[in-house]
Amino acid sequence: MTLSRTDPRLTPARPDLAARHLKGTVEAARFAEGEPREVIEACAPVRKVPFPDAPFETEALMGERLTVYEFGDEGFAWGQLEADGYVGYLPANALAVPGHAPTHRVAVLRTLAFPGPSIHLPPITGLPLGARVAVARANPPFAVLASGHFIPAKHVAMLDQIESDFVSVAERFVGVPYLWGGKTSLGIDCSGLVQVALGACGIAAPRDADLQEQAIGAAVSFEPCFNGMRRGDLVFWPGHVAIMRDAQNVVHANSFDMAVTVEPLATVSARMRRERQHEPTSVRRIKRQ
Numbered sequence: 001m002t003l004s005r006t007d008p009r010l011t012p013a014r015p016d017l018a019a020r021h022l023k024g025t026v027e028a029a030r031f032a033e034g035e036p037r038e039v040i041e042a043c044a045p046v047r048k049v050p051f052p053d054a055p056f057e058t059e060a061l062m063g064e065r066l067t068v069y070e071f072g073d074e075g076f077a078w079g080q081l082e083a084d085g086y087v088g089y090l091p092a093n094a095l096a097v098p099g100h101a102p103t104h105r106v107a108v109l110r111t112l113a114f115p116g117p118s119i120h121l122p123p124i125t126g127l128p129l130g131a132r133v134a135v136a137r138a139n140p141p142f143a144v145l146a147s148g149h150f151i152p153a154k155h156v157a158m159l160d161q162i163e164s165d166f167v168s169v170a171e172r173f174v175g176v177p178y179l180w181g182g183k184t185s186l187g188i189d190c191s192g193l194v195q196v197a198l199g200a201c202g203i204a205a206p207r208d209a210d211l212q213e214q215a216i217g218a219a220v221s222f223e224p225c226f227n228g229m230r231r232g233d234l235v236f237w238p239g240h241v242a243i244m245r246d247a248q249n250v251v252h253a254n255s256f257d258m259a260v261t262v263e264p265l266a267t268v269s270a271r272m273r274r275e276r277q278h279e280p281t282s283v284r285r286i287k288r289q
Helices: 166-171 190-200 209-215 265-276
Strands: 035-039 043-047 056-061 065-071 076-081 087-091 104-106 110-113 125-128 135-139 142-145 150-152 156-158 218-220 234-237 240-244 249-254 259-264 282-285
Touching: 056 087, 110 150, 166 190, 166 240, 166 249, 190 209, 190 240, 190 249, 209 234, 209 240, 209 282, 234 265, 240 265, 249 265, 259 265
Parallel strands: none
Antiparallel strands: 035 065, 043 056, 043 087, 065 076, 076 087, 104 156, 110 125, 135 142, 142 150, 218 282, 234 240, 234 282, 240 249, 249 259
16 A cells, blocks of 8 residues: 555554554655653644644544654644544644543533633633543532642542443533534534544544444435435435434534524425435434444
8 A cells, every 4th residue: 555545543653753653554755753742732733734724624622642743843743643544744842751540521611621620710712512521529519620720529420431422422512613523612513523432432433424324334225205304313425424313303514504403304404405415325323332
């Protein structure tokens, strides 16, 4: 396999540099072992190119681990995320050598981190759903992080405490703005919504809709009128995915409303056909845990 035949989203390889484990598989001028890092900011944009004004492809949340293969001169690090394998450029100042292992995850859409045990103090940052943190001790009503920050104890859950219904998680995002590459309550896209909602239930998912269509659940037959749809079914079109909320309605992040909305599947399908000439490509059903 040559570099041109790999998916650059998931392959840490460029013509000038590639991961050492790919040697003999891809062509590159040099190969690097890579260094472990973790995200220490609330979230870090992951871009295809190392420019601050470039669109980002996804976001890495606090506590995510990655392997960095290059630290550039312009303040960017090029590497691959551990959780979903995504490759791109992240701000180097958002990363650090891995410290305390995460013990908890943020279980609400967004929580605040305070510099001390008082809600009257100005918060230091806001942490999104799914961010992973190391809790050092309890100081009710706060959990004290290894970093020394204080966050409401009710807003975090232990890593092994997972949600039971990913559709309910997705519904919490209704009204959140649509943002290409987004994965938080400040902005999210269609496949980001699916990935974050499934992740809250302990189900790993790829980042992009086309990758999700290949990897998530099992294909089920569907008719033009969509009879037989169930809550939690994923409906795919070219470049888009929606989650069945019930037998007729979906919840999805979409650029038509520029938000996460709930609307009839028939309405979405008609709009996709009218505006993009796209028909549904598949319906995937996830086995209940």
